[in-house]
Amino acid sequence: MNTPTDNTGRLEQLVTFARESPFSDFYRNKWRGEKAFERLPHSSRADFLAVPLSHRRYKKEKGMVKIVGTGEQAFLSEWSFSDIGREPYAPHSMRPFVYLTDPYEAVEKSLWCYENGMMPLVGEKDSDMAIFAAGRYQIDSLIVDEQSLAKFAPFFSTLRTPLASISVIGSAFSPNTLMSFERYAQSIRLVLALPETGAFAEAPLSRVPKFTPLPRCHVEHDSEIVLTKIARYPTPIIRYKTGIRTTPAEDGPSFSLAA
């Protein structure tokens, strides 16, 4: 497991914050007195599903709630507007276009743009409408997921100059497919994220992308990524099993996604 020593103090502070919180017993109940960070029991989607948001809320700050998952597997995830703004989803641009399959992610990433001084255009589900709107707005960057990027492909044939950036957000990627879009942007970033955790690693597009953990993200490689975000979210992410399997680099914090 990778445990960067410079995170140790901040991890302890986060754990203390969660353990001593007057607002929620969620992590206290989970950890049952365990003190050492590396032995804290993992949390996962199953825990978020089992415990209502109102019982795992560690701070009260103005923000947005979204539904993650569908049907019986759905749970609520809460993000303050300021926390949304601190996520490193994309580079700054003049006229970003947000085109995401999940409507909650579309609203949240649009809010991210506002929190970072940009006026985004959010793309509606219908790809013809989205392409028309993007062309009229003369977008210079795209925040997208892989599924939406495929639907948006006809837009690129209308471009006279490449976009400044394309940020592809998701938990799995098909690099060979994405490589076909390489010429349409000066840079294409792959952003590893889950709706309930936010972004935690990024990689420039290549045939075998090498992901680097983002600042404030403590990434452990077990059979899957176990993630801790060093941030006091409404529901903090502490030793959270992401379900994402990786191949860590032999040295350094970077990793690739397992096939």
Add this chain to the structure above:
Amino acid sequence: MMERSDIAALYNQILDEFVVHPPEKPEDYWIRMTSGTTTGRPFLTIWQKKSAAAWPHAAGMRRFIVAYGLLATRMSNVLSFRNNPENEGALVLPLDAGALNPSVERLLDDFAPDSFYAIPSFATRISDHMSEQSRSSVHTLGFSGEPISKTLRDLFLSRFPKARQVITFATSETGVITGFPCDHLSPNQYHPREGVVIEVDEPDERGIGYLLISKDLLFGKRMERYRIGDMARIVPETCPCGQALTFEVFGRAGYDYIKVAGAILRREEFDRVASECAVLFDDYYAEAEAVVIDGKLKGKIVLTVYRANGVASVEEIAKEFSARVYLTASQTLEQLAEQEVFLPLTVIVSAMPLVRDGKAKKLSLRT
């Protein structure tokens, strides 16, 4: 008078100005596309951040649900919520229709909403999935985007007994044009917002005509007497609240309010009769047109119905519906058919649930 093409040209100029000379703080603006579902090709509109004064009813909204079909409309309301300085610590859930299944009840109980801003038809669907406890905690229901009938208001009153209903009039091209409603207004009546001028063009004998809107837009542009496609009248009586002007909206020309063969077909009236015929069918869609038969202009209505259990009597539905629905102030379709002003009602039973694009269209004019 401006038509849609004039407004589209105005907004295109605004957009071009924004692109060429972006403002110092672009985050103070928001951009959206019009839906274009009823009036043709969409276009982009840009607005400046709403001030808190535009949302006086937002104070006290601690757990706020926004429920609209278009992402752009959801976004604009989430932004207004975000920009309101009076609701620190409050939360917004921009609910998507895809979440409406039986399991959403526990999530809505968990979120514990106290207020909504929604399109009425979406709000009824949400309420189908809320527990009684959850519904009883809602104190404000804000609506826009569809006319709201008395039947619907009564339904919301029964499902949300503690909620005040606040109805605003807004379109993607005009933005919100109404101020906060006083307590004296009847359903679908409004006072215009400051800076908005309301007129009615070509009023008929009841004063109902085409709604015209004038207001300032960005970068010195002005919407002048824009005919937005809704029917309205100026209410002649002075409102007890003292506001100078009250106007009443009757819905989209050709969809909620149709003139055919000298009669007026109102969706609200069709909804009322459909409610009375609930034992005969579960959903309906009516299409009206003027036809020429033997050289005479007559009205024709085709009523398509759906019955979940598949059992529906065409003859009985035609008889009951015709006898109950008023197409003039004093005459039903049955009476107008006897006078041969209208053809007898045609009823079609659909084997499939009725699906309609965009907003809940129940009535349309076949042209």
